[in-house]
Amino acid sequence: MALTKTSKALMLLGQCVPSVKQNASKIRVKRLVLDEKLLMYFGEFEYYYAYDPGKICKTGDMVLIQQLPEKLTRLITHKVLEVVYPCGDITDPITGKEVVVGKYRDEIEEASKLFGESEGRFKYDKAPKRGWQEDKKDFTHRETYIKYHVFENDDQPYAV
Amino acid sequence: MHGVGLMKVLFGNARLIPSAVAVCDVYANSGGTCKELCNNPYIYQVIRNYAFKSDLKIKWVRPPKIPSIKPEKSGDLVPLPPVDKKQYPLEFQNSEELKTADELVKRVFTLEFFPRRHSFRIVKCNMMNSVRRHALDMGSSESKIAQMTADIRNMQQIMEQFPKDKRRKVKLKELIERRKKWLKYLRIWDYRRFEWLLEELGLVYKPPPSKFHWITRKDSLRKLTDKHCEEVKQQRLHAYRASLEAQQVDFLRTKVQKLQWIRKEEEECGVKPTVTEKDIEQALKQLKELELSKENRLKDKAD
Numbered sequence: 279m280a281l282t283k284t285s286k287a288l289m290l291l292g293q294c295v296p297s298v299k300q301n302a303s304k305i306r307v308k309r310l311v312l313d314e315k316l317l318m319y320f321g322e323f324e325y326y327y328a329y330d331p332g333k334i335c336k337t338g339d340m341v342l343i344q345q346l347p348e349k350l351t352r353l354i355t356h357k358v359l360e361v362v363y364p365c366g367d368i369t370d371p372i373t374g375k376e377v378v379v380g381k382y383r384d385e386i387e388e389a390s391k392l393f394g395e396s397e398g399r400f401k402y403d404k405a406p407k408r409g410w411q412e413d414k415k416d417f418t419h420r421e422t423y424i425k426y427h428v429f430e431n432d433d434q435p436y437a438v
Numbered sequence: 439m440h441g442v443g444l445m446k447v448l449f450g451n452a453r454l455i456p457s458a459v460a461v462c463d464v465y466a467n468s469g470g471t472c473k474e475l476c477n478n479p480y481i482y483q484v485i486r487n488y489a490f491k492s493d494l495k496i497k498w499v500r501p502p503k504i505p506s507i508k509p510e511k512s513g514d515l516v517p518l519p520p521v522d523k524k525q526y527p528l529e530f531q532n533s534e535e536l537k538t539a540d541e542l543v544k545r546v547f548t549l550e551f552f553p554r555r556h557s558f559r560i561v562k563c564n565m566m567n568s569v570r571r572h573a574l575d576m577g578s579s580e581s582k583i584a585q586m587t588a589d590i591r592n593m594q595q596i597m598e599q600f601p602k603d604k605r606r607k608v609k610l611k612e613l614i615e616r617r618k619k620w621l622k623y624l625r626i627w628d629y630r631r632f633e634w635l636l637e638e639l640g641l642v643y644k645p646p647p648s649k650f651h652w653i654t655r656k657d658s659l660r661k662l663t664d665k666h667c668e669e670v671k672q673q674r675l676h677a678y679r680a681s682l683e684a685q686q687v688d689f690l691r692t693k694v695q696k697l698q699w700i701r702k703e704e705e706e707c708g709v710k711p712t713v714t715e716k717d718i719e720q721a722l723k724q725l726k727e728l729e730l731s732k733e734n735r736l737k738d739k740a741d
Contacts, residue, residue, distance in 0.1 A: 386571075417642070426653050427499060428502075
């Protein structure tokens with residue numbers, strides 16, 4: 279009953295979760311549902327597949343999706359409009375400065391300048407874009423599973 | 439329902455047992471009668487819902503258990519680097535007295551004659567220096583993770599020597615878990631820094647699976663069977679596609695011939711032709727393209 283309400287909404291804000299689809303992203307949308315007996319709201323998740331041929335959103339990004347006028351496939355019902363908050367790369371909407379948790383990035387840099395910057399520290403201007411460690415050292419773009427079998431010609435990178 | 443009627447004959451008006459109903463339903467649908475069912479003593483062996491054994495020859499190999507403290511499980515790709523034993527420990531490195539001391543004293547003050555922890559202190563310091571923001575940085579997430587990584591790798595080395603050291607094992611496990619938690623935080627706080635740190639320290643980060651379950655023979659065999667079925671399905675689909683594609687050229691050739699024949703007949707009979715020249719040309723074009731692509735594929739295979 280309540281489920282139909284969100285799917286009728288024009289645009290939805292959700293988080294991208296790992297999926298193996300080639301031209302689409304899996305988006306998790308949270309909605310608060312009222313429990314009439316407890317008179318309390320509880321979060322519930324709905325999953326949508328959004329058409330995303332350029333793969334603009336990555337796992338963990340908060341994205342805006344819009345319903346397609348027609349279903350593209352049995353699963354793909356939405357399309358990705360834009361990435362609102364890229365995961366781990368947040369810009370404060372009020373000041374327009376980049377932030378890390380509770381601090382501005384330039385303030386962090388200034389603080390380390392006061393103490394004397396070290397040579398091997400992380401530099402934002404020289405760091406490559408997100409995704410260069412995918413499938414090498416960072417395996418968060420795919421869902422992992424518990425290893426259940428030893429395959430001969432497969433080292434199973436996504437097995438834990 | 440036929441099946442339920444059968445049940446009444448069998449058990450009178452006793453309670454209906456769901457599995458027995460299912461058996462009777464299947465039997466009734468196959469056209470059997472009650473008498474046959476009663477005379478056939480093997481009926482319950484035909485349908486085996488439990489204790490079912492698959493005919494497929496899938497061999498399951500249980501993955502070996504890797505303890506959580508081992509580097510391959512904790513995500514450490516590189517071991518601790520070796521230390522140059524000819525240098526002084528950290529606290530004596532800037533000592534003025536050692537510079538003017540006797541050669542023998544100097545030698546006694548090298549790491550060779552100090553306990554292991556003094557060498558490790560240097561390695562840990564180097565590791566932190568490679569990632570820290572400034573000389574006094576002890577609290578940033580990257581220097582914390584570097585510190586933990588050094589400790590973890592040190593303890594892993596010690597655990598190799600003394601595998602029965604249970605206290606150290608527990609400490610090590612907890613430290614690995616704490617580092618994983620910090621990596622998880624760093625990933626959502628600052629993704630690029632997280633990736634850079636993985637590269638610097640030689641770590642692998644894998645997210646935990648969404649649901650925990652024990653590995654059992656039955657469950658694993660089910661997964662393997664599903665996988666096998668999927669493979670068989672794909673194989674057959676590919677074979678079917680190939681067989682259809684093999685017929686395409688012949689089909690188009692006959693199509694062109696028949697279209698030409700129809701057009702000719704209609705023209706001879708004086709009727710307005712239903713087949714245009716365009717249709718024939720299009721079919722011919724398709725045929726040519728198909729033959730070209732086929733030749734190309736053969737050439738690629740030969741190369």
